[in-house]
Structures are given as C-alpha cells and as structure tokens.
Amino acid sequence: MLNFNLHTTTEIVFGKDIEEQIGPRLKELGAHRILVHFGGSSARTSGLLDRVEKSLFAAGLAFVELGGVSPNPKVSLVRKGIALAEREGIDFVLAVGGGSVIDSAKAIAMGVATKTDPWQFASTGTKPDTTLPVGTVLTLAASGSESSNSCVLTNEETKEKRGITSETNRPRISFLDPENTYTVSKFQTGCGIVDIMMHTLERYLTPEGGESDITDRIAEGLLIAVRDAGRRAIANPRDYEARASLMWAGSVSHNDYTGCGRKRLFPVHKLEHELSAFRDEIAHGAGLSVLFPAWALYEMKNDFPRFAQLANRVFGVEMDFHHPERTAREGILTMKRFFEEIGMPTHLAQLGIKPENYAQLAANTVRTVKGPVKSYSALDEQAIIEIYKLAE
Amino acid sequence: MLNFNLHTTTEIVFGKDIEEQIGPRLKELGAHRILVHFGGSSARTSGLLDRVEKSLFAAGLAFVELGGVSPNPKVSLVRKGIALAEREGIDFVLAVGGGSVIDSAKAIAMGVATKTDPWQFASTGTKPDTTLPVGTVLTLAASGSESSNSCVLTNEETKEKRGITSETNRPRISFLDPENTYTVSKFQTGCGIVDIMMHTLERYLTPEGGESDITDRIAEGLLIAVRDAGRRAIANPRDYEARASLMWAGSVSHNDYTGCGRKRLFPVHKLEHELSAFRDEIAHGAGLSVLFPAWALYEMKNDFPRFAQLANRVFGVEMDFHHPERTAREGILTMKRFFEEIGMPTHLAQLGIKPENYAQLAANTVRTVKGPVKSYSALDEQAIIEIYKLAE
Secondary structure, three states: OOOEEEOOOOEEEEOOOOHHHHHHHHHHOOOOEEEEEEOOOHHHHOOHHHHHHHHHHHOOOEEEEEOOOOOOOEHHHHHHHHHHHHHHOOOEEEEEEOHHHHHHHHHHHHHHHHOOOHHHHHHHOOOOOOOOOEEEEEOOOOOOOOOOOEEEEEEOOOOEEEEEEOHHHOOOEEEEOHHHHOOOOHHHHHHHHHHHHHHHHHHHOOOOOOOOHHHHHHHHHHHHHHHHHHHHHHHOOOOHHHHHHHHHHHHHOOOOHHHOOOOOOOHHHHHHHHHHHHOOOOOHHHHHHHHHHHHHHHHHHHOHHHHHHHHHHHHOOOOOOOOHHHHHHHHHHHHHHHHHHOOOOOOHHHHOOOHHHHHHHHHHHHHHOOOOEEOOOEEOHHHHHHHHHHOO | OOOEEEOOOOEEEEOOOOHHHHHHHHHHOOOOEEEEEEOOOHHHHOOHHHHHHHHHHHOOOEEEEEOOOOOOOEHHHHHHHHHHHHHHOOOEEEEEEOHHHHHHHHHHHHHHHHOOOHHHHHHHOOOOOOOOOEEEEEOOOOOOOOOOOEEEEEEOOOOEEEEEEOHHHOOOEEEEOHHHHOOOOHHHHHHHHHHHHHHHHHHHOOOOOOOOHHHHHHHHHHHHHHHHHHHHHHHOOOOHHHHHHHHHHHHHOOOOHHHOOOOOOOHHHHHHHHHHHHOOOOOHHHHHHHHHHHHHHHHHHHOHHHHHHHHHHHHOOOOOOOOHHHHHHHHHHHHHHHHHHOOOOOOHHHHOOOHHHHHHHHHHHHHHOOOOEEOOOEEOHHHHHHHHHHOO
C-alpha cells in the first residue's frame, strides 16, 4: 500500500425528493447569485430545472441560466459562461445535469475565481489554486464528477480533449436523487455503467500499490454491485434500488476511495479521450467499452495474478490454479460479454473507426500525453496500434 | 436504500514517515498554539511524541502537553484540559493516541469553543454547534474516532458512559502511519479488530435500509479485509500491509461509508457501554466480542436472509438454500470462533460478570437509553438478560 492523501470534501445529499433542500442549503453555504448551468432541453421538459429553480426562488436566491452544454464539454461555452458570470456577479455555480455539465461548471467556476482561461490549465498541466463554490444536481450516474477532483474539456479548434485535476475542483455539495436518472436511455445507462466500472478498474489494475487489500476489497465490492445493478437498471429503468446503487457507485468510484494506496495512471481513459476527440459523436463510455478488453488482453501478461483475482472475485470465474493466465483471460472475456449484454460496443468498427485511422490516432495519443502512455508497460504508438487490433 | 447525508470532512494523510508533515500542515491550517493530548507514557517512550513535537517546533508552532488519558476517557480530565486550553489560549487540539485520547481531545475542543461543559451534551443529547479544530496522530486501529462524528465520555461519579454525536466532532486532519501500531499488544490488536468489525456490522445488521446493495458490498469487502489482516497482524505485529489494512479499515468503518442508506441503531455498542461503565477494566472490544454473538443469536430470527448473507459472503459459509437459518447460525458461530482465534473473550465470565449482576446491568442499560434498546426487536430488560444468558 503506497502512502496517500485523501480529502473528500463534497457534501452528499442523497435520496428521493431532496430537490426542495437545494435552496435552503445553498443559502446556508453563503450563495447569493447563482449560475444555473445545464445541457439540453431535457432538464426543462423533465420538470427538474423547474423544481430546482423553485427551491432557489423560495430561498430568496437570485439566479441566471446558461444551458447548451454538449457531451465532451467545449471550452468555447465555458468562456461564454465565465463572461456571463462576471457580468452578473455570480458567487455560486450550480450544475444540473451529468458529467459534461458538471465539468463545464467546474471550469467556469475556476475561470472566474482565477481570472485565467481554463484551457491554460488543461494545456499546460498547471493547477488552479482557487475556484467559486460549485454545486451539482446529478441526472446521470457515470462520470463521478459530482465528487471528483477532475474535469475534462474539449478544445474544438485543436480537436484536443484534456483533463484538469486539482483538489479545488471538488464540488462543495452534490444532490443525488436516483429518480432523476429513471429517464436515462438504455444506451446512456450502459455508457454510465462502463464509465463507473472503469474509474475503479483504472485504480485497481495498476502496477504500483502492493497488496492494498482493504482498497481491493472495497473496489471489488463496488464492481459487483455495479455489475448487478447495471443489469437491473437496463432491464427496468425505474428500479429505484438499482438506480440508487449506480448513482452512489458513480461517486465512490471516482472520489478515490477505490484507489487508496495505489498509483493512478488511467491509461484506458487516455486512449479513449483521443477517440472521442477525434470523432465527437463517440460517447466516452462506448469508447471505454471497446478499448478496455483490448487493453486488458494486451497488458494481462504483466500481472496475471491481479487480472485473475479480478476474474475470480468479481465475475465468479473459477480459479485455474495451474494456469492463472486462463483465469485472467476468461475474466476479461466475461467482462466483454457483460458489456455486450448491456448493449455496449466492443469493436472499433462499431464506433466508425477504421484501420486506416489507427496510425493517426496512436500518434495523437502519444502527442497529447507527451510520450508513451504509462500503464503496466509504456504504451508507444506501436503498442497502441496492437491494442486497436485487439479491439477489432 | 434510505435517504442519507454524508460529509466526511476529515483530511487523511496516510502512510510511512508522515510525521514530518504534521507541523507544516497544521501551520497551513492556521494553528498557532496547540494542545498536544495523549495517554500514558508509551507515546513518549516509543519516540512518537518527540517526532510529533519536533515537527511542530520546526514549523514554529507553540504547544503545551496534557497526558494521562485512560481507556474509557473521563470527563474530569476533559474539564482539566478545557481549563488548561483556556489559560494557554489554545487554538488547535492535537490528539496523539487511540480512540480514548481522540475522544477526550474532541470533548476538550468542543468545551472550549462552546463554553459549555461537555457532559451537558452527553447527558441531555443536545449537539454542540462549534468546536476548535482537532487533529489526530493515530496509534491504534480501532475506534475510527480519527474521522468519525462521535465521541464517548465516562462520568466516573455517576458511572455513566455516553456518546456525543455531531458533525462538528469530525477531526480536521488525521495522520495515519501504520508503523505506529507495530507495538500494539496482541490483546489490544484483537480489541481493535472486533471494534472495527462491529462499526460496520452495527450498520449492516439493521432492520431498516432495504437492499442498499452498494453499501452492503463495500461493507462486506471491508469485513473480509479486516478478517484476513486481523489474522496476519496477530501472527506478525510488524506486517505493514496487515497493519495498513486495519488502520484504514478502522477509519472507513466508522466514517459512515459502510452505512450509507441504512438506519443506525448500534444496539451492541449500547449494551457494551454499560458493561465497561460498570467495570472500568473491561476493554470496549472485549465487551463487544462477548456480546455480539449472543445478540446475533437472539436477533437472527428477525432477519435470517441478512444474517445468512453475512455468513456466506464474509465467512464463506455455504448457503443452505432450504434452511437459511442454519446458514445464519453457522455464520455467527464462525465469527465467534474467529474472535476466539484472535484471543478475544466470548463469555461474560471472562469479563468478571456474574449472573447476579445481570438484573442490575440490564436495568442500567434501559435507564441510560431511556427505554428499551432499539434493535430488530425492542430490547427490554428481560430481552437483555436473555442475551446475557446466550453469552454465558
């Protein structure tokens, strides 16, 4: 177990009918003028935006709206949000939506408080040291952004997608009502399931961290719960317990509890970000479900015991004591079948990516991370192309 | 899954050789004059107190010492600490020790900040609304007080032991170095293992909370890790990975992550507090290891499936699909044998409690909690005596 620091500062308000608590709690937290940030029209048509704003209004809080966040949130809208927030004297940013809306809100908040263009942080790797307080009303169990210290932005001019990680990025408060995810489509639910699992798997399948048994057991427990709740939520979108498991797992999976004492590398996320930067219509979860089994098949040789442990404990694959490599492989294939069962793609062709794109994508990836992608092995362009071939 | 609020505000600094970070971090947190609170002479003889104070000194921080905290921390020493802190203008309380030292430090901090005698909060159930910041340097994996919102005090005049629960009780920062627990005796290590498991079991074995599968899986993962690390730490006290698992599990087990969406009742703790209030030499963990199997055998009839789930998932007891009650019972007996294996008592006589004490103890318990103890059933004096008989 490596040394670690952990400070999960986000206050969680979880459950049914919690929206009426939003106004009073934001007022207690000192908010006066709130930027309500959201995505498309569904926040309005579902009635959620009205319930949120009613609660703000009842608490005597002023607010302005900024909608229009798209998947893979764009730095251009963030800049618009910063200008609006400065003009209106905003002191609190409230995201109503999923990970893209929350990431956009985090970037606006850091831009206003640091008086720096957020893409500066993304492109240079420097960290913001302050921010406006951010709240979230979550509508999608997936990114974990509602309590994580990271956000991801896309620069549509350069076609780059980059993350900003800083403890100042953790939202001050998040309101998690599982009923707000009842209307999420099967495909988006599947994308969320994959993303949640990957946030834990990217912490679990790492070369550094030793035994870290307590962290492993918590991670494995979470993966089992997501596996089971995922099947249930796909079968019955209004299954409260399943939606609740997914929603809470989404937060725990990315607030660092499933990675304590292990080194974070996130190679599959880095490979994926390049796909969805290359083709904007690729959903993050879909890119991950294609890339993870291929990455795992490529890397398992570097740590058969750990991949076998995952296979056995999470997917119930019987341990082959004489051939742990068979257990490891069977676990990865079981996970791939699970992704397919919940309707997710597992082949690059399903994302519209063709063999003739491989070289450019691999080059883009290595350029973005400034060298080979750190993983069990250092993934250079040739290795990345090998992984693409395993994902055909 | 019930609605829940969670705000785990304690910053965790975990790992080897972290003591040198104490001074700089406390300075960053705005501390100027620190009360260093500890228990017996072992904090000095182990060299830990010197390392802590060297770090404070190097950071230019002033400090005064107050030692002498005993197991089941006394309100009389807390009052002495409050007077000292007021005289010295203390603005930060740093506990160096285990749960008793931390609980005493929390009570001193709340007493200074609220200008109220802490026993007032304990005896009336009112909550403090402010406190001085508290830090901890943990030397015993057990109570979880290093990141919990509770503390327990004993009034030696009235022989009462009572808890104070308030979000203001969570320490601001906790320094967790597993090596500081290498010298903990086998018996105290065993007491810690039981206490850690009980903090999760008291959240897990409750009548309210529905399925809460994500919380169950995290709880079960933690229990498995503690079971395995417990055996290892008893066999080899200098097993870093085992000590690290126990130390981190101690925090997670009582900071509420293993209870999200379930109702807290803590009946076994309430039964135990009366034992160690009655006979001060009874260690909390020892009281719990005697009472838990008896309580579980008494209550399992009210929820065979949940007790069977625990037996199967955590202790590997094969499910008897036709007779879940047998699985439930076998799980409890397996746990009892595990407690005995790690050297813990499982009979009241081992604590020096005799049948002629039962009536008075049961009456004390009901008096302290002002009515029957809430559990699966409402435990009145007669039921408590039945549980004592199962613990003979």
